[in-house]
Amino acid sequence: MSCVFCEIVAGDAPAIRVYEDDAHLAFLDIRPMVRGHTLVIPKAHSVDMTDTPAQTLAGMMAIGQRVALAARASGLHADGSNLVINDGKAAFQTVFHIHLHVAPRRRGDKLSFAKGVLLRRDPDRERHGRLLREAIEGL
Template sequence: MQDCIFCKIIAGEIPSQKVYEDEQVLAFLDIDAKAPVHVLIIPKKHVGSVLELGEEDGALTAHIFAVVKKLAEELGVAKDGFRLVTNTGLAAGQTVPHLHFHLLGGRELGWPPG
C-alpha cells in the first residue's frame, strides 16, 4: 500500500534501524521505545491487522513467531521474559494499519497495561 509507513520502511523509502530481515519479515527498533528492548516485527506482505489474517497465512504467522523467539534470544530478553503485543483497531491503540508486533523487554513490565 502506497500510504502505509511500514510498507515504505520495507521498500527502503523511510530509514529504520533493522535488527532482522528475511524474505517474509522485517524487524526494527521502535523510534519511541517503551522499554530497553523495543522492536517492531512486521510481515513484508501488507496485512492490515490480525483480523485480515486467513488460513492461507498460517506459514507466515508461524514464521513471525519463530522470528520473535530468535530475536528474544539474541536480544537477551528470553531468559527473564518479555512482552509481545499487537494492537488491533483504533480503540486498542493501533496507529499504523499494518500488522505488527511489539517485542518489549529488558525491564519489569507492569500489569495491567494501558
C-alpha cells in the same frame, strides 16, 4: 493511502533493522517502551489479524522469539520479554500494518502493560465459551 511500514520495507523510510528474511522484517521501534523494543512485520502489507494468513503470523512469532532470545543473550541483559500484537483500533493499534511488539524486560523495570486493569469475573463464561467454540468451528 501511505503506509510507513511499507515505506520502511521499500527502503524509503529509515529504520534500524535487526533481522530480515524474504517475508519479514524486524526493526527498532521509534518510540520504544524499553531498550531494544522491536517491531516484527510481514513485508507484504496486511492490516490486522482479519487479513493476515496464519502462516505469516507464525513466522512473525518465530522471529519475535529469536529477538527475545537475542535480548537475553546480548548486552541488553533481558530477563524476559513481552510479545504483543495490538489487533485493531479498539486494541490500541495505531499503525495499520500488522506488527508484533517485542519488548525486552528486566526484573525491576517500571513498565507495566496491565497497570490499572481491574480483575473482572465473567458471570456467563459457559455461554461465552460456547459462542467462541461455535465461531471457531465456522471459520
